Amino acid sequence: MTQAPILEIRRLSKAFGPVKALSDVRFELRRGEIHALCGENGAGKSTLMNMIAGVLQPDEGDILIDGERVSIHSPAAAQRLGIALVHQEIALCQDATVAENIYMAAINSRRAPLMNFQKLYADAQKVMDLLAPIPVRTRVADLSISNQQLVEIAKALTLDCKVLMLDEPTAALTESEAQRLFSIVRGLKERGISVVYISHRMAEIFSLCDRVTVFRDGRYVATDQVAAVSPDDVVRKMVGREITQLYPDKLAPQAPGRLLLSVEGLSDGRRFADVDLQLRAGEILGIGGLIGAGRSEIAQTVCGLRPMTSGTVALDGKQLRLRGYGDAVKAGLVYLSEDRKGSGVFLDLPIAANISALDLGRLTGPLGLLDRKAEDRQARELTGRLGVRMAGIEATVSTLSGGNQQKVAIARQLSVSPKVIIMDEPTRGIDVGAKVEIHRLLRQLAGSGVGVIVISSELPELIGLCDRVLVVREGRIAGELTAGELGEEAIIMLASGVQDSSNQRQAQNVA
Amino acid sequence: MHAEIKAAGRRVNFAQLASMREAGLIVIILALCIAMSFASPHFLTWGNFRAMLMSFSIEGIVVVGMTILLIVGGIDLSVGSVVCFSMVVSGALFLAGLDPWTASLIGIGVSALIGAAMGFFVTVIGLNHFITSLAAMVIVRGMCLVVTKGTPLSLFTLPPAFKAIGQGSFNNIPYVILIFIVVVAIFDFLLRRATAFRKVFYTGSNEKAAQFSGIRTNQVKFWVTVLCSTLAGLAGVIYMARFGAATPTFGAGMELNIIAAAVIGGASLNGGSGTIFGAILGMALLSVVTSSLILLDVSVYWQDMIKGCILLAAVSIDHFLHRKKS
Secondary structure, eight states, rough: OOOOOOOEEEEEEEEEETOOOEEEEEEEETTOOEEEEEEEETSSSSHHHHHHTSSSSEEEEEEEEEEEEEEOOSHHHHHTTTTEOOHHHOOTTTTTTTTHHHHHHHHHHHHSSSHHHHHHHHHHHHHHHHHHOOOOOSSSGOOOOOHHHHHHHOOOTTOOOOOEEEESSTTTOOOOHHHHHHHHHHHHHHHEEEEEEEEEEEHHHHHSSSSEEEEEEEEEEEEEEGSSSHHHHHHHHHSSSSOOSOSOOOTTTTTSEEEEEEEEEEEEEEEEEEEEEEETTTTTEEEOOTTTSSSSHHHHHTTTTOOOOOOOOOOOOEEEOOHHHHHHHHHHHEOOSOOOOIIOOOOOSHHHHHHHHOOOOGGGGGTSBBBBHHHHHHHHHHHHHHHHOOOOOTSSSGGOOHHHHHHHHHHHHHHHOOEEEEETTTTTOOOOHHOOOOHHHHHHHHHHTTTTEESSSSSHHHHHHOOOOEETTTTEEEEEEEEGGOOOOHHHHHHHHHOOOHHHHHHHHHH | HHHHHHHHHOOOHHHHHHHHHHHHHHHHHHHHHHHHHHHOOOSSHHHHHHHHHHHHHHHHHHHHHHHHHHHHHHHTTTTHHHHHHHHHHHOOOHHOOOHHHHHHHHHHHHHHHHHHHHHHIIIIIIIOOOHHHHHHHHHHHHHHHHHHTTOOEEEEOOOOHHHHHHHHTTTTTEHHHHHHHHHHHHHHHHHHBHHHHHHHHHHOOHHHHHHHHTTOOHHHHHOOOHHHHHHHHHHHHHHHHHEEOTTTTTTTTHHHHHHHHHHHHHHTTSSSSSOHHHHHHHHHHHHHHHHHHHHHHHHGGGHHHHHHHHHHHHHHHHHHHHHHOO
């Protein structure tokens, strides 16, 4: 019999309320391998990692370390077992130095009453230099996001672990930083450390990993030797489901009308460059890509919410000179934020006030007083049109369900009768019923001549709803997919950059 | 879906919650007044009411500005110092030979400039209101001492027409109370009806969402900060007319009373909610309590303790209601 795997998961299940995050999954990590874990958003990868790291407790099933059943009650217990997890989100003490963050666990368990800062800095610098020459006396808050990510990884390296789990470690890294990380990970492998590597990027998986396991909708799909499969196979296994008839009918071919919005050579000097984009009346244009690829930044810049360094934006043939978002709204260009609670709605204000926030001018009389009757009329009309379920327009938005809150946010955009409406993740975190309603509404808007752009991380939404999809990768338009070419595999390939050159050329020709 | 509507119907909404709070305060104030009318024969007299109204009328003008600032999500600890500075600057200018009206206008203008300076630090430099106004509180107090060289200015030479603002009355109603009522009525109306003030609620409720609605939130915060200091300046010159003197230590600790009144009246320190009417009721409650304690011969040493407990109780009840709501 061969040696037991260092980490094994058997028949593990986990539910959050009625939602099954994982059902009956298995996973096996051999000593000294780099094992990729793949799946779409919501496939259950992070849930599994959190259970192995002691953050969450499984409902059912076993976790085995070196062939022995263990129960991992807390992150500290996971650390004692030699398991380290680098979270996708950065969880550092922003006001402490890099060195203090790297050795936080060690400092916490020390008995000595005083800190030896000289030794702390020297040791931390040694670990940090393996990844990047970041001075360890720097405050974490003063570092860029990618450098903070590297500090997170350095922190895990100090834990002297047997199993290292990396949850999308390259999401915020540049190409050269990522390359450095890969060589570190390979070095760890040579030292006998086993690595679980979560990533969407096929190129990384295929250059770095030994085996790949795919999860889909909280279930285990397959484990393969990387050498024995192609990126296409993996993507197909990740997607693997038919898209149902949840979406409204699309535009007939050749139906798009006149050019509504035209963006040329847009750059902000930081997050994206050279973005071209055309939107015609009547169509729904999708923008896909990985989280952090720069989609929201592009949309916000188009609307004057962020500064641009070069490029032009023309609406209805007229070039816009935006000094701020207010100018865009006046011109008929509106943007709906992806972060509903954080920047989309005013939770503790009434529904009517939420809807009128975008253009108070139209509700204001000659004396600068607000016409409350007009405000109420507008709120009643729009909530009726959108089917907002509420106690009344004076109720605060916090009393509504997520889907109805989103409808209120959309009602606000509609209150100015926009020519172009850009929606960033319009259906994130809302239930299926409201989702279908919002999709119908968007199609209806497009049908009435409004230009609609939908930014979405949900592939089925992009494919089911949009007439055309632009995919953004690392701040650039990686390609365009028209009706015939739309598919989850095509989008993932463009987004993650595995697209082979012939397809890419094809995509550019279409664009 | 049906259950959801019913659940929403049972919940209290924003306007109801505010009016509930105001109705609650009115009930408490009335109950206190009725109880006091039995306890002391002096309580239910016009003289006592006039004294109570007088005692909070001038502070009430400052409460108006503070409430609006709290709604935008700010706070101003410097109002006590600014009241005093407006008073000593106007007083010193009058003693230097300026007519008292011009002197007062300059005093109010200087107060507005202090507000503009704070607004600059908050919106351009990016400091928070608490720290900025804490610094201003100390700096402006120091300026009061510098202007007066530490000694009170005696202003008994103020012309009677000016003194009348603080000391005179119209049909037995003091001008001070009339000014207070006018200021409250104007700003209560504007806060409910004017578009410009609606932006104050948006900014305070969710600054990011306000920016994503095209509202220039920094401008809103700046002007509300200026307004709060300006109203403090106005209160300062009324105090000067009332006392016929300008004391460099006047108004120390006033900010706490004013913030307490606004918060008891329903203004949230997190911004986004509050009404001027509520804040004035908060002020009235504190005033009735103070007056009751005096009439009941309770030692003045107890007053602050009791006021503090009322503040704690009001905020706890508010927190409890909000937690239940979510």
